[in-house]
Amino acid sequence: MLGGRPAGVSTLQFAMDDADGVDTRQRLVVVGNGMAGARVVEEVLERGGGEQFAITVFGEEPHGNYNRIMLSHVLAGEEHEDDIVLNSHDWYADHGVTLRAGVRVMRIDTHAKVVHAADGTTTPYDQLVLATGSRSFIPPMTGLYSGDDELLPGVFGFRTIDDTRAMLAAAAEHERVVVIGGGLLGLEAARALQGHGLHVEVVHAGTHLMNQQLDPDGGAILKQSVESLGIVVHLATRTTEVVGPDRVRGVVLADGRVLDADLLVIAAGIRPVTEVALLSGLEVERGVVVDDQLRTDDPDVYAVGECAQHRGELYGLVAPVWEQARVLADLLTGTDPDAEYHGSRTATKLKVAGVDVATMGVNRPERDTDEFLVISEPRRGVHLSVVVRDDKLVGATLLGDTRKVAFLTQAFDRGTPLPAERIRLLVDLSDGAEEVGVAELPGDSQVCNCNGVTKQGICDAVAGGCGSVGAVMDATRAGKGCGSCKALVKQVVEWAADGDVTEDPSASWYVPGVPLAKPALIAAIREQQLRSVSAVFAALGPGGAEDAKSKMGLTSLLRTVWGAEYEQENDAKFINDRVHANIQRDGTFSVVPQMKGGVTTPAQLRRIADVAEKYEVPMVKVTGGQRIDLLGVRKEDLPGMWADLGMPSGYAYGKSMRTVKTCVGTDFCRFGLGDSTQLGIDLETRFQGIESPAKIKMAVVGCPRNCAEAYVKDVGVVAVGNGRWEVYVGGAAGASVRKGDLLATVDSPAAVMQLTGRFLQYYRENANWLERTYDFVPRVGLAQVKAVVLEGSPEVLADLDAGIQRSIDAYTDPWGQDGAQPATPGQFRTALPLVDLPKVPVR
Amino acid sequence: MSLAHSDAPEAPTTAPARAGTPATGVSDGPAAPGPGVPHVVGRVDDVPPGEGRAFVAGGVQVAVFRLRDGSLHATQAACPHAGGPLADGQTDADVLVCPLHLFAYRWSDGVSTSGAAPVRRYPVHEDAGRLVVTV
Numbered sequence: 001m002l003g004g005r006p007a008g009v010s011t012l013q014f015a016m017d018d019a020d021g022v023d024t025r026q027r028l029v030v031v032g033n034g035m036a037g038a039r040v041v042e043e044v045l046e047r048g049g050g051e052q053f054a055i056t057v058f059g060e061e062p063h064g065n066y067n068r069i070m071l072s073h074v075l076a077g078e079e080h081e082d083d084i085v086l087n088s089h090d091w092y093a094d095h096g097v098t099l100r101a102g103v104r105v106m107r108i109d110t111h112a113k114v115v116h117a118a119d120g121t122t123t124p125y126d127q128l129v130l131a132t133g134s135r136s137f138i139p140p141m142t143g144l145y146s147g148d149d150e151l152l153p154g155v156f157g158f159r160t161i162d163d164t165r166a167m168l169a170a171a172a173e174h175e176r177v178v179v180i181g182g183g184l185l186g187l188e189a190a191r192a193l194q195g196h197g198l199h200v201e202v203v204h205a206g207t208h209l210m211n212q213q214l215d216p217d218g219g220a221i222l223k224q225s226v227e228s229l230g231i232v233v234h235l236a237t238r239t240t241e242v243v244g245p246d247r248v249r250g251v252v253l254a255d256g257r258v259l260d261a262d263l264l265v266i267a268a269g270i271r272p273v274t275e276v277a278l279l280s281g282l283e284v285e286r287g288v289v290v291d292d293q294l295r296t297d298d299p300d301v302y303a304v305g306e307c308a309q310h311r312g313e314l315y316g317l318v319a320p321v322w323e324q325a326r327v328l329a330d331l332l333t334g335t336d337p338d339a340e341y342h343g344s345r346t347a348t349k350l351k352v353a354g355v356d357v358a359t360m361g362v363n364r365p366e367r368d369t370d371e372f373l374v375i376s377e378p379r380r381g382v383h384l385s386v387v388v389r390d391d392k393l394v395g396a397t398l399l400g401d402t403r404k405v406a407f408l409t410q411a412f413d414r415g416t417p418l419p420a421e422r423i424r425l426l427v428d429l430s431d432g433a434e435e436v437g438v439a440e441l442p443g444d445s446q447v448c449n450c451n452g453v454t455k456q457g458i459c460d461a462v463a464g465g466c467g468s469v470g471a472v473m474d475a476t477r478a479g480k481g482c483g484s485c486k487a488l489v490k491q492v493v494e495w496a497a498d499g500d501v502t503e504d505p506s507a508s509w510y511v512p513g514v515p516l517a518k519p520a521l522i523a524a525i526r527e528q529q530l531r532s533v534s535a536v537f538a539a540l541g542p543g544g545a546e547d548a549k550s551k552m553g554l555t556s557l558l559r560t561v562w563g564a565e566y567e568q569e570n571d572a573k574f575i576n577d578r579v580h581a582n583i584q585r586d587g588t589f590s591v592v593p594q595m596k597g598g599v600t601t602p603a604q605l606r607r608i609a610d611v612a613e614k615y616e617v618p619m620v621k622v623t624g625g626q627r628i629d630l631l632g633v634r635k636e637d638l639p640g641m642w643a644d645l646g647m648p649s650g651y652a653y654g655k656s657m658r659t660v661k662t663c664v665g666t667d668f669c670r671f672g673l674g675d676s677t678q679l680g681i682d683l684e685t686r687f688q689g690i691e692s693p694a695k696i697k698m699a700v701v702g703c704p705r706n707c708a709e710a711y712v713k714d715v716g717v718v719a720v721g722n723g724r725w726e727v728y729v730g731g732a733a734g735a736s737v738r739k740g741d742l743l744a745t746v747d748s749p750a751a752v753m754q755l756t757g758r759f760l761q762y763y764r765e766n767a768n769w770l771e772r773t774y775d776f777v778p779r780v781g782l783a784q785v786k787a788v789v790l791e792g793s794p795e796v797l798a799d800l801d802a803g804i805q806r807s808i809d810a811y812t813d814p815w816g817q818d819g820a821q822p823a824t825p826g827q828f829r830t831a832l833p834l835v836d837l838p839k840v841p842v843r
Numbered sequence: 844m845s846l847a848h849s850d851a852p853e854a855p856t857t858a859p860a861r862a863g864t865p866a867t868g869v870s871d872g873p874a875a876p877g878p879g880v881p882h883v884v885g886r887v888d889d890v891p892p893g894e895g896r897a898f899v900a901g902g903v904q905v906a907v908f909r910l911r912d913g914s915l916h917a918t919q920a921a922c923p924h925a926g927g928p929l930a931d932g933q934t935d936a937d938v939l940v941c942p943l944h945l946f947a948y949r950w951s952d953g954v955s956t957s958g959a960a961p962v963r964r965y966p967v968h969e970d971a972g973r974l975v976v977t978v
């Protein structure tokens with residue numbers, strides 16, 4: 001259970017009146033332990049209400065109170081459910097609050113002033129707060145229910161942690177999901193499930209996505225962004241029928257089309273939960289009707305949160321909940337007996353399917369005299385608009401770019417004067433004229449809507465000693481909701497600390513499990529002579545604890561530091577490095593023999609062909625690195641294949657030097673200016689298998705025509721004539737594309753080899769774990785790289801040369817080595833599938 | 844502007860008042876181990892320290908791990924996320940990390956610290972050098 005405590009530990013604890021052992025406090029009962037109910041309790045306690053009230057909270061969910069808006073992140077696998085707990089069961093116990101978790105309230109007897117719960121108990125109250133929230137609205141469809149009340153297996157709402165867990169479990173087993181509803185919730189669910197590898201289709205009854213918040217143009221742009229993620233969107237149609245019968249098999253749309261689906265997620269809006277209020281005879285329209293003091297028509301019964309209807313409005317976001325909770329706590333505790341709630345402004349910041357959205361007020365002009373400014377950049381997924389009336393901002397919609405949200409919110413809230421050039425409302429013109437930044441934000445303006453944190457709250461945290469953005473976020477919870485305000489939180493912290501912000505210490509650690517930056521870690525490893533990963537954890541890990549996710553990075557670092565003197569521990573290696581092959585999505589492996597410079601022979605090709613046939617290799621593929629990949633190999637076949645191939649490993653699996661591509665250079669090409677093929681082979685021979693923070697790909701070309709793409713490699717070498725070679729570093733042509741920076745032009749292949757070695761060693765010693773050269777070089781700066789590897793002192797250069805040489809000397813071909821004699825028992829035993837394993841009889 | 848209260852523009856005329864919770868019952872974690880049957884799957888030495896190996900126990904595929912502190916753990920062999928070979932994963936005293944997408948599962952209760960479904964655990968112990976898994 002979420003935020004739970006061990007069984008058998010009592011959660012009951014009453015603060016008794018010391019004199020006679022009788023609790024003289026008033027009894028405050030809260031029905032609903034969601035975001036509103038729990039917040040009311042927190043606010044009451046904050047005002048010293050613990051002495052005035054004996055508080056009891058009923059929650060239908062068995063859990064402590066958790067951050068509901070983070071469920072999308074849990075569904076996406078970005079957060080662990082333990083991390084979204086706001087108040088654990090222990091919190092209630094520690095604060096003397098009785099939590100009746102897992103107990104549903106049936107009705108309230110407002111005359112006798114008692115609460116009747118589903119477990120048959122009755123609980124008297126003096127003041128009562130209804131905070132029953134909403135539930136998913138389930139539109140009528142044929143075939144939706146399997147029994148009387150049971151939704152067909154595979155159909156889910158999206159409201160609770162239990163919904164989320166059930167979807168996660170189902171997502172692991174199924175492939176196709178249809179999401180009904182193209183609003184905030186539906187799109188969040190769609191993106192999260194897509195992240196689990198499911199094929200996702202969204203069916204939306206409106207004519208554009210998020211039609212509650214966006215105008216049709218904005219919706220169309222959002223649709224593009226969503227579709228570019230690979231999510232299929234069907235607009236202006238509804239689902240009329242669910243295909244069963246045993247579980248969801250598909251849905252039928254109103255236009256007759258049938259979509260296959262194993263899962264159906266319904267996010268077609270929400271409805272306030274009003275049963276308790278109805279059965280108790282309270283006034284209910286769409287929600288429980290309350291006045292400006294959040295009172296229902298019974299003077300001792302209040303309602304807050306999504307179940308409450310105030311001045312005809314229902315709210316579906318959390319910011320109004322915080323405002324209501326504050327007002328109610330002021331009233332209940334008497335802190336401000338005249339406190340009133342006047343409704344919430346509808347400025348919202350959200351992150352939907354990875355797209356930032358901020359909206360406030362109206363989203364299109366309503367009068368002839370309204371000014372309307374739109375900037376639409378469909379290709380960038382950006383759509384910005386403002387509506388100005390009588391020189392006041394009355395509405396704004398920001399999609400895909402919310403940099404101006406702080407200023408616009410302020411203008412919307414306070415009616416501050418607007419720039420005469422209206423375009424400045426939406427973009428910062430480059431003349432740098434008076435920019436309204438965080439400095440001008442009033443202290444009480446809300447920075448984090450999700451957790452109700454104001455600019456002043458952040459400033460107070462900084463003044464109170466929080467020195468980093470992370471510390472402020474931990475202390476105030478700012479930025480820990482939907483996350484869309486993180487950039488603004490950072491700006492405010494930086495402003496409040498006057499630039500004196502420390503980096504979060506963990507950001508500089510080489511691996512998460514050892515609290516040291518790389519230089520300090522290397523120094524400690526050398527000083528304490530730590531030669532194995534377990535020795536590093538024992539000496540440097542917090543409390544000597546090991547950390548699974550740090551092991552691979554440490555293995556690489558120890559090899560870099562110690563070369564052959566590193567002490568092998570197979571469990572500290574990632575599976576690829578344990579079996580010297582690249583694991584594939586089905587648990588099989590790929591085998592790539594070394595083919596230096598991409599040059600091979602008929603004999604090699606024949607052998608590869610024979611091996612591929614002998615081991616029934618399902619796919620033989622020529623790689624981008626100029627080698628041949630044998631894919632789909634069973635783990636247990638690896639040693640046999642290596643022996644039959646008789647070729648060394650191509651290191652296509654490790655965080656190490658992988659390949660050197662070459663062109664045919666002077667040998668055959670009529671343009672060749674240098675012998676690129678031979679230099680490539682020599683580079684690969686010298687640096688083969690060198691471990692590094694991330695993979696290293698190189699190329700050598702015989703002229704600037706660049707046939708082997710040397711400009712976009714970690715190290716790229718280009719012959720420019722007269723025996724001269726250009727050496728480029730930090731290039732990339734993967735998920736990001738970057739042309740390498742020219743490090744130097746040298747005049748012999750030997751000089752290329754030496755410079756490459758120095759650059760690699762500098763990178764190996766200074767880059768973070770998994771930091772490719774294309775991030776590393778811009779981070780430290782080309783000038784710095786040059787200062788060390790070109791202009792360093794003789795000692796520095798000698799150290800670099802010795803460091804790389806140590807690793808070069810430590811090279812052994814892993815295939816030759818482990819193929820002959822396994823490093824550990826069962827090194828090449830299959831892990832999947834297991835059907836054919838010998839079974840030892842039970843004794 | 845009314846907020847996300849109803850994302851469907853026209854409200855359907857008949858709205859059944861039903862909770863939007865799924866029919867599938869989910870427990871808070873793997874069920875408490877019932878009275879299972881013990882199976883000798885191999886020898887403790889078959890599993891190198893810190894690593895895992897896959898076995899079949901009574902027709903069930905299991906992954907058995909021997910941590911560096913000597914403790915033994917057993918889980919289902921295939922990762923709940925996308926079927927990855929858990930025996931090829933990496934371990935520490937708290938969690939098992941699947942090799943395919945690096946989802947982590949806690950030994951204590953099988954729950955994923957990365958948001959996947961929980962992994963099923965099986966009791967495992969040593970008996971005179973033999974590995975015994977109860978399924």
Ligand SMILES: Cc1cc2nc3c(=O)[nH]c(=O)nc-3n(C[C@H](O)[C@H](O)[C@H](O)COP(=O)(O)OP(=O)(O)OC[C@H]3O[C@@H](n4cnc5c(N)ncnc54)[C@H](O)[C@@H]3O)c2cc1C
Binds near residue numbers: 035306
């Ligand atoms: C997946 C998701 C993402 C969201 N994202 C955002 C976002 O990014 N930004 C934003 O502002 N808002 C977001 N929201 C909305 C936000 O979560 C709600 O506005 C907020 O939770 C409302 O609080 P509440 O206390 O009124 O209702 P709830 O949090 O739903 O709490 C009501 C509680 O009362 C309990 N209850 C009901 N009836 C009874 C009874 N008879 N007896 C006992 N207990 C009862 C329920 O079990 C529930 O635990 C999101 C919501 C979801 C589901």
Ligand code: SF4
Binds near residue numbers: 664669671673
């Ligand atoms: S890069 Fe230049 S030398 Fe090499 S193959 Fe292309 S044209 Fe010829």
Ligand code: FES
Binds near residue numbers: 924925927941942945
């Ligand atoms: S299969 Fe295990 S993490 Fe994806």
